[in-house]
Amino acid sequence: MSAQQAKQEPQPMKLEDILQSDVWNVDEEPHIVVDYTKCEKCPAKPCIYLCPAGCYTLAGDRIVFSYEGCVECGTCRVICPMDAITWNYPKSGHGIIFRFT
Ligand code: SF4
Numbered sequence: 050m051s052a053q054q055a056k057q058e059p060q061p062m063k064l065e066d067i068l069q070s071d072v073w074n075v076d077e078e079p080h081i082v083v084d085y086t087k088c089e090k091c092p093a094k095p096c097i098y099l100c101p102a103g104c105y106t107l108a109g110d111r112i113v114f115s116y117e118g119c120v121e122c123g124t125c126r127v128i129c130p131m132d133a134i135t136w137n138y139p140k141s142g143h144g145i146i147f148r149f150t
C-alpha cells in the first residue's frame with residue numbers, strides 16, 4: 050500500500066467523538082433506581098469502574114448515581130452483585146438517541 054493510499058484510509062472514530070454525536074432527551078423520571086441501602090453493603094462497587102458513561106461515582110464511601118448521561122447499555126444491571134438496580138426503560142422519545150455517523 051502506498052503512502053497516499055494509507056492517508057486515504059478512514060480512521061475509526063474515538064469513543065468520545067461517537068458519544069458526542071449522540072443526543073439525550075433526559076426524562077424527569079430516572080429510568081434506573083438504585084437501592085443505596087444495598088450499595089452500603091457492596092464491597093467492590095463494580096459499577097464505578099464498569100459504567101462506560103461514568104454515571105456511578107463515590108462521595109466519600111457513598112455511591113452517587115446520575116442517570117442523565119446513561120447510554121442504556123445495561124451493564125450495571127448485569128454486574129450489580131447486590132441486585133440493587135431497578136430498571137425501567139425510558140419513556141418513548143426519552144433517554145439517549147444514538148446517531149450512527
Ligand atoms: S454494584 Fe450495585 S450494589 Fe454495588 S455499589 Fe454499584 S449499584 Fe450499589
Ligand code: SF4
Pocket residue numbers: 081099100101102103104118119120121122123124125126
Ligand atoms: S445502563 Fe450502562 S450507561 Fe447506564 S448507568 Fe448502567 S452501566 Fe451506566
